[in-house]
Amino acid sequence: MECPVCRESMIVIEYDDIELDYCVGCMGVWFDAGEIELMLGKSGIPFPSEALRFRVADTDARELRRPCPLCGKTMQKVCPEHGRVILDRCPAGEGIWFDAGEIREVIKESAGAAGDIVLGALRRYLGEALAEK
Amino acid sequence: MWEIARSNKRKSVIFVFLMALLLVLMGGVFGEHFAQSAETGLLVAFVIWVILSIIAYFQGRNVFLAVSGAHKIRKEDHPRLFNIVEEMTIASLLPAIPEIYIIDDPAPNAFAVGRKPDSAAVAVTSGLLNTLNRDELQGVIAHEIGHIINRDTLFMSMLGVMLGSIVILSEIARRSLFFGGGRRRTRTSSSGGGQIQVILMIAGLVLMLLAPILARLIYLAASRKREYLADASAAIFTRLPEGLASALEKISVSPIRLRKINQVTAPMYTINPLQNMKLAEDSLFSTHPSTLNRVRILRSMAGGSGYDAYDAAFRAVTGQTRAIIPPSALKTAHATVPSRSRRSDPKSDPGTDQTKQAPSAMGMAGAVLTAAVLMDAAAEPVTPAAKVRETTDAIWKSRGYRFIPCPCGAALKVPPDYRRTDIVCLRCGRKHPAASAS
Amino acid sequence: MTGILLFLGIIAGLVIWVFGMYNGLVRLRNAVKNAWSQIDVQLKRRHDLIPNLVETVKGYAAHEKDTLERVIAARNFAVTASGPAEAGKAEGALTGALKSLFAVAEAYPDLKANQNFLALQEELTSTENRIAFSRQAYNDAVMQYNNKTEMVPTNIIAGMFNFKPSEFFEIEIPEERQTPKVSF
Structure with missing residues (x-):
């Protein structure tokens, strides 16, 4: 699979039976549909559905439009329902792309107090990638 | 082991013959009907069949695996x-x-x-x-x-090719009926052969509709x-x-x-x-x-x-x-x-009753002895998750991915076209040389 | 003149017939040899796997010394065995020893989760299956050959040219042979 940002081949990382794709060039992470839920489920946290509901972002998004690494369709710019971080989501529902650091921002700003618990749970899988830079 | 292959061969001839008959009939009738010569139709049918057969015979295996x-x-x-x-x-x-x-x-x-x-x-x-x-x-x-042993793989692909030819022919006929079929009728409308033409046309229509179905039935019965x-x-x-x-x-x-x-x-x-x-x-x-x-x-x-x-x-x-x-x-x-x-069957007692039967005592007919299970232990992943992991890894490897186990517990799977010299682990930030992947 | 020709013809026919029978026997004997070499490959593979297995188990269950030594002894005995009958006995003893080794392994969860151990277990299981499946082919070949050496008229040729009947390959697992014993 190719990184939608750098066009490099992405590495597959597997931990505790969950596989993610990431790009060594930009440290962006691709989540296949349902993988975040799977991770949280494995950590024993019932998935807070309100935390990761998305709305289509304002069209003047500064970021370039990117192709979905799975199906090649141009991805939509989306924001968490109550947040401002702009993410890329496949229009066919194949998955979501997070630029480096975006996972942390999204959880922090949209899950409120529950964010820390979710962060803690995801750290098991993503470790350093969630650390504050 | 080849008994069935031999007997299948005879039956295959019948199926192939039926299919070929259908192919010839179609070619003939369509040729007569649309191009005024049965020979042309036969030739078209024959050429389609030969080309598809050659492809299927020499490349069928690879084509099938690829699709x-x-x-x-x-x-x-x-x-x-x-x-x-x-x-x-x-x-x-x-x-x-x-x-x-x-x-x-x-x-x-x-x-x-x-x-x-x-x-x-x-x-x-x-x-x-x-x-x-x-x-x-x-x-x-x-x-x-x-x-493979019964030669079904070869036979079914050859029969499948004939089915394919018939389907293609009927498709050609269907199209030419709409685009070119009318020309002919106007030229012969008032002649004495008009009635025969009508009958032929109906026969052609029926054949066009039925042949693919008939061919499919033959194909299915064989399979x-x-x-x-x-x-x-x-x-x-x-x-x-x-x-x-x-x-x-x-x-x-x-x-x-x-x-x-x-x-x-x-x-x-x-x-x-x-x-x-x-x-x-x-x-x-x-x-x-x-x-x-x-x-x-x-x-x-x-x-x-x-x-x-x-x-x-x-x-x-x-x-x-x-x-x-x-x-x-x-x-x-x-x-x-x-x-x-069965391995895990507690009732079974491998190695006693079956292996005791000395082959010489069994005479010529019962020449084959049973394969006794010598060991109870079958090694395979126990949990469904571990099994899925094993399969997924096999797929990665079949695509040329190489693996690096990271000390943090994660496994990094590196694609064959990865160009950087080292790989940073997403979880722990450790750097691994790409060459260490195996 | 015709008499001599006829006589020579009969002699020639007879010779060709004898040659035919002789060649038939040779073909069958070679089939037996070939089938045995298939089994031999698998037996060798089995013997090669065992030292690795023992090393792996040692790392987790070092104090199961008796079981491990029994496996090694059985393996070393099996390596020296020659001929189907002897090999059958030796392999049976080895299977018995391996069975108790895998039974012991049940008590060590870490060992059972060890990738190397699992891989060796799979290889051994597959080797056993291969031995069992190639044994069928071997015994079929032996049966055909032995029948020919015993039946008229090939038995005469077999006797003249020293075609001895071959041994069947049967694996006897010691423990299981003892179980049906009943004493009064």
Whole structure:
């Protein structure tokens, strides 16, 4: 699979039976549909559905439009329902792309107090990638 | 082991002849009707058939593997699957180990291709590897090798080509009927041959509609019987009819459908991937016999694994009086074959009653001894998750990915076209040289 | 003149017939040899796997010394065995020893989860299956050959040219042979 940002081949990382794709060039992470839920489920946290509901972002998004690494369709710019971080989501529902650091921002700003618990749970899988830079 | 192949050959001639007759008839009538000469039609039919046959004969195997999205694997990618195929190669006396392919598809299924037993290939889906245990997988592989040994792989692809030619011809005819068919009628409308023309035209129309259906029926009738015979072969190779029976049961209840599939490729699979209600009775239009019947027959074999046990069970289950196994095969050494005991079956006592029967005491007919299970331990992943992991890794490896275990507990899987010299672990930030991947 | 020709013709026919029978016997004997070499490959593979297995088990269950030593002894005995009958006995003893080794392994969860151990277990299981499946082919070949050496008229040729009947390959597992004993 190719990184939608750098066009490099992405590495597959597997931990505790969950596989993610990431790009060594930009440290962006691709989540296949349902993988975040799977991770949280494995950590024993019932998935807070309100935390990761998305709305289509304002069209003047500064970021370039990117192709979905799975199906090649141009991805939509989306924001968490109550947040401002702009993410890329496949229009066919194949998955979501997070630029480096975006996972942390999204959880922090949209899950409120529950964010820390979710962060803690995801750290098991993503470790350093969630650390504050 | 080749008894069935020999008897199949005779029957194949009949099927091929029927198909060829249909092809000639179509070519002739269409040629007469649309181009005013039967010869032209025959020529068109012949050329289409020859071209498709040449492609199928020399490239059919690779084309089929390619459209199914199959990737070849090596032994280290999935040792257990490899071992099972090698075991069945020994049991079936196949002259060479078939190449092994994995298809990344969650629907459990398998097929075999190859025109010769010494250059065949077996493909299984990742779903099959995820759902079946070792004995069941062995049953499915034995069934596929049965197809190779019985020469079904060659025959069905050649028959499939004829079906394809007929479908293409009828398609050409249908189009020319709309675009060019009218010209002719105006020219001959008032002549004395008008009535004959009308009759010919109706005949042509009927043939155009019926030929593909008829061809499909011939094709399906040929493929259905071969499924039963491959099941019988599988029982002989494994000496364990229950392995395949339980595999078929598991496959048939799986709700997942194959992604890349069509009418012509469907009969190649262990279980018909297009069938809607899988447990339905045999019908004229099914490529495969009803799975329920296949399972029932295998389970009614009553301790035997030979052709006679399968034949008796077939008659008992289907209520048919005609034998399914060719009489010539019932006279061979593989007619009567005892089953081996199942690994985990506490009632079984491997090595006593079966191995005690000295072969010399059994006379010439019962020449084959049972394969006693020597060891109870079958090594395979216990949890479903671990099994899925094993399969997924086999798929990565078949695509040329190399693995780096990171001390933090994660595994990094590096694609073959990765260009950087090192890899940073997403979890712990450790740097690994890309060359350390294996 | 015709008489001599006829006589020579009969002699020539007889010689060709004898040659035919002789060649038939040779073909069958070679089939037996070939089938045995298939088994031999698998037996060798089995013997090669065992030292690795023992090393792996040692790392987790070092104090199961008796079981491990029994496996090694059985393996070393099996390596020296020659001929199908002797090999059958030796392999049976080895299977018995391996069975108790795998039974012991049940008590060590870490060992059972070890990738190397699992891989060796799979290889051994597959090797056993291969031995069992190639044994069928071997015994079939022996049966055909032995029948020919015993039946008229090939038995005469077999006797003249010293075609001895071959041994069948049967694996006898010691423990299981003892179980049906009943004493009063």
